[in-house]
Amino acid sequence: MIKRYILWTYCLFYVFLLVIGGALIVFKSQAAVAILIVLSSWTSTFVFVIMFRKIYPQKNLWDFVKSQFSERIKISTILCVFLIQVLVLIGSIIITRTIWNVPISEQVTASWTTILILFGYNLIHGPLGEELGWRGFVLVELQKKFSPLKSAIIVGVAWGFWHAPLWLMSGYSGLQLVQYIICFLGGIIAVSIIITVFYNLNRNLLIPIMIHHLFNYFLAIQAGDVLHILTVTAIFYLMVALVMVLVNYKRCLYGSSDVGLDGILY
Structure with missing residues (x-):
């Protein structure tokens, strides 16, 4: 059923892209x-509902x-998620300033109106429409068969290649396109x-939804070379993911039994 769901999610997304091209x-x-x-970003939810x-x-x-959405959200979880992603943003800005000599004042969208609009747009364009299917269904079901870490990588790869047409629409070619992909x-798997x-x-x-939104939003508000920004951001997220794999807090990614949620200690 998971394979069928992913297949139909891909198909519906590609249909939407054709419709968008026709509308243009x-x-x-x-x-x-x-x-x-x-x-089009809600196709995973549409397919799940159907x-x-x-x-x-x-x-x-x-x-x-x-x-x-019924489980009570821990404030510590929200703070930790927010802090990690803000630090990634700051790190990206500092690296861009150091390597490419771009002033910090020129790296973030200056208009408060634009910043607010991007916040709302990036919330409905992706996070709200994708997580019910990819995480609420696919990730949960995969963890019944595999460790959370393996399940996360499988979802990350499927979720990443779902965006494949957007890679070809990025405007890059040659080695730059390879770097972009x-x-x-890498960033999406992380x-x-x-x-x-x-x-x-x-x-x-x-x-x-929050993690996905902040990932998209912090990329969107950064001004400058998209490829440079994506590269630095992806590296930071991969570093964070690697630390989490090594720490394996409360065995939330894998345990001695390596059987998904059974190995998680709450």
């Missing part, structure tokens, strides 16, 4: 295209969705591991 040619309306782009009765025949969809995929850690420690879907 026929309507030439930026507003219509923006709406379609947002809807397939829900086959995935969980004994459950009610609305009750399932509510259960994903490697950094994009984020998948980080999400798995905190989601297993605090089983509330708001945690993956």
Whole structure:
């Protein structure tokens, strides 16, 4: 069922991309295209809703969705997630200043209006529309068969290649395109591991949404060369993920039995 879900999520996303391309040619309306782009990021949720009765025949969809947000969120989890990602942002800015000599004042979008708009746009364009399917369903089900770490990597790879058409639309070619793909995929797998850690420690879907949102948002508000920003950010996230793998706090990624959630000590 997981393979079928991923296949249909890919297919629906690609259909949306074709529709977006057609809308650009026929309507030439930026507003219509923006709406379609947002809807395309919700394909994993659309497919999950459509397939829900086959995935969980004994459950009610609305009750399932509510259960994903029912566990009380620990303030310590939120603070830790926020601090880690802010430090990654600061590190990225410092490295960019040091290596490419870009003034800090020129590295972040100056307009407060733009910053606020990007905050809202990046929340509905991805995090709110993707996590119910990728984490609420795929990650949870994979952890019934595999360790959380292996499950996180599988989800990260599937989630990363789901974005594959966007790589070809990035405008890069040759070695730059290769660098873009490697950094994009590496960053997304690292984020998948980080999400798995905190989601297993605090089983509330708001945690993956928050991590995903801050990842996208902090990339969006940084001005300058996208490839440089993505490369540095991906390296920092990979470093954070590596530390989490090595520490394996409360066995949230793997245990002696290596059997997913059974190895997690709460």
